[in-house]
Amino acid sequence: MSEMKKIKNLKEFSTSADRFEGANLLCPGCAHSIIVREVLNATNDDMVLSASTGCLEVCTAVYPYTSWDASWIHIGFENGSTAVAGAESMYKALKNKGRLKQPERNPKFVSFAGDGASYDIGFQWISGCMERGHNIMHVVLDNEVYANTGGQRSSSTPIGSSATTSPAGRVSYGEKKNKKDMVAIMAAHGIPYSAQVAPNKWKDMVKKIQHGFSVDGPVFINAVSPCTTEWKFDPKDTMHLTDLSTDTLVFPLYEIIDGHELNITYRPKNVIPVEEYLAAQGRFKHLFKDEYKYLIKEWQERVDANWAYLQRREEARV
Amino acid sequence: MAKKGWDEFEIGAMLRTFDGKIDDIAGTRQEDRAYSQNSSYTASVADWRLIKPIFNKDYCIDCQFCWIYCPDVSIISRDKKLIGVDMDHCKGCGICVEVCPTNPKSLLMFPEQADEETEIANWPKKDEEEA
Numbered sequence A: 001m002s003e004m005k006k007i008k009n010l011k012e013f014s015t016s017a018d019r020f021e022g023a024n025l026l027c028p029g030c031a032h033s034i035i036v037r038e039v040l041n042a043t044n045d046d047m048v049l050s051a052s053t054g055c056l057e058v059c060t061a062v063y064p065y066t067s068w069d070a071s072w073i074h075i076g077f078e079n080g081s082t083a084v085a086g087a088e089s090m091y092k093a094l095k096n097k098g099r100l101k102q103p104e105r106n107p108k109f110v111s112f113a114g115d116g117a118s119y120d121i122g123f124q125w126i127s128g129c130m131e132r133g134h135n136i137m138h139v140v141l142d143n144e145v146y147a148n149t150g151g152q153r154s155s156s157t158p159i160g161s162s163a164t165t166s167p168a169g170r171v172s173y174g175e176k177k178n179k180k181d182m183v184a185i186m187a188a189h190g191i192p193y194s195a196q197v198a199p200n201k202w203k204d205m206v207k208k209i210q211h212g213f214s215v216d217g218p219v220f221i222n223a224v225s226p227c228t229t230e231w232k233f234d235p236k237d238t239m240h241l242t243d244l245s246t247d248t249l250v251f252p253l254y255e256i257i258d259g260h261e262l263n264i265t266y267r268p269k270n271v272i273p274v275e276e277y278l279a280a281q282g283r284f285k286h287l288f289k290d291e292y293k294y295l296i297k298e299w300q301e302r303v304d305a306n307w308a309y310l311q312r313r314e315e316a317r318v
Numbered sequence B: 001m002a003k004k005g006w007d008e009f010e011i012g013a014m015l016r017t018f019d020g021k022i023d024d025i026a027g028t029r030q031e032d033r034a035y036s037q038n039s040s041y042t043a044s045v046a047d048w049r050l051i052k053p054i055f056n057k058d059y060c061i062d063c064q065f066c067w068i069y070c071p072d073v074s075i076i077s078r079d080k081k082l083i084g085v086d087m088d089h090c091k092g093c094g095i096c097v098e099v100c101p102t103n104p105k106s107l108l109m110f111p112e113q114a115d116e117e118t119e120i121a122n123w124p125k126k127d128e129e130e131a
């Protein structure tokens, strides 16, 4: 195995030569690219990448341009994970046959996909990759909505969020179904590593990505990706929203090793009320009307219960 | 090589990010890479901006928060020092200004037509209330 890139602090990290380029067409302030940069810069090894259909793919491969300085493939919405798994299988086969031209290079196989492509449409494909034990990493850019097609709800959309297919209005408070717990579902495949990350906690993220690269077998990463367009906040506030997501514990940061051993990796010093997270986004604006205020209380109770659950699991070491 | 229009490529043509061979991309700085005309690095989104960041190095502590959180690879850092903003790729989101911890900030947003020298000469003073 090649040596792990040393990243002691942010100054040292900033000497990385990016392999993701600007003048892509992502919205100003889009968190997808912040996440991609942190993942790519976590290693100096060669990379074989895929993107499933969605904002990241559409905006970084606008003919005749590519924003990727690495092998990159896009096939469809559902099969970014299997595309990379196929490349990884071929790589393994060539290696076993001694036919690699540069066997000393140690490429990393990473699939990027949205929550729509991961929680819904590519779900069985990802599950297959996890089950078959490919040496790949699947990274979800979780903006909790089908952003690229105008904001339809996905099974990652949280309760009370207004989406174009579950709009808030006179008769509805928006999305009514609970967000799917993908990290737990993926961990249940018994994979060596699954984790939730957030780009504001770059050190935690880089550590998890590097750990993911070091294990043998499939890795699942869920990254919170605040979407200025669909969550409805000012582009300059992307990092503020990310801070709110981790410090309200709406997006707790943790990892699950070998499918069962759960470690919480970030404990906010001051836990912020969930209400502040909701208030910062247009998609939850209607929850502040008198008739829907009970939902804010329920939100807090759900987040508290989840945090208690994660802590119990961490303590139990099961 | 003359730049080809989007409709001038042959169907099925292979488009590469770099002209010629590159062995160690992660070990080669952007300025030393031979980007082909198919890398978006050679394109510009400068005309997206209504406001732009101006960098004042007098207050900068080189913490690199702006470097890590810029979505558009537009904060140019070399040898652990911030040396400027890539105005071809900056979309004017303002994240770099928000995350800059100095007082006064070392990056501020101005209208696109603002003059850098003038703005740096008139840079706001330390905000005592915030300190």
Ligand SMILES: Cc1ncc(C[n+]2csc(CCOP(=O)(O)OP(=O)(O)O)c2C)c(N)n1
Pocket (backbone or CB within 6 Å): A053, A054, A055, A056, A076, A077, A078, A113, A114, A115, A116, A117, A118, A121, A141, A143, A145, A146, A147, A148, A149, A154
């Ligand atoms: C099989 C299939 N169904 C639907 C679409 C249309 N489509 C393209 S992108 C997209 C939304 C992607 O959402 P998500 O995966 O969450 O990524 P995001 O754009 O939010 O980053 C949809 C529905 C498609 N391209 N292929």
Ligand code: SF4
Pocket (backbone or CB within 6 Å): A025, A026, A027, A029, A030, A031, A032, A055, A059, A143, A147, A148, A226, A227, A228, A229, A230
């Ligand atoms: S719609 Fe959201 S996810 Fe898509 S490019 Fe814009 S900010 Fe990024």
Ligand code: SF4
Pocket (backbone or CB within 6 Å): A029, B052, B053, B069, B070, B071, B072, B073, B074, B075, B085, B089, B090, B091, B092, B093, B094, B095, B096, B097
């Ligand atoms: S305004 Fe946005 S795109 Fe421009 S340098 Fe700052 S963070 Fe990067």
Ligand code: SF4
Pocket (backbone or CB within 6 Å): B059, B060, B061, B062, B063, B064, B065, B066, B067, B082, B096, B099, B100, B101, B102, B106, B107
């Ligand atoms: S965030 Fe501010 S202080 Fe830190 S490197 Fe950037 S400009 Fe300098």
Ligand SMILES: [Mg+2]
Pocket (backbone or CB within 6 Å): A114, A115, A116, A141, A142, A143, A144, A145, A146, A147
């Ligand atoms: Mg999405």
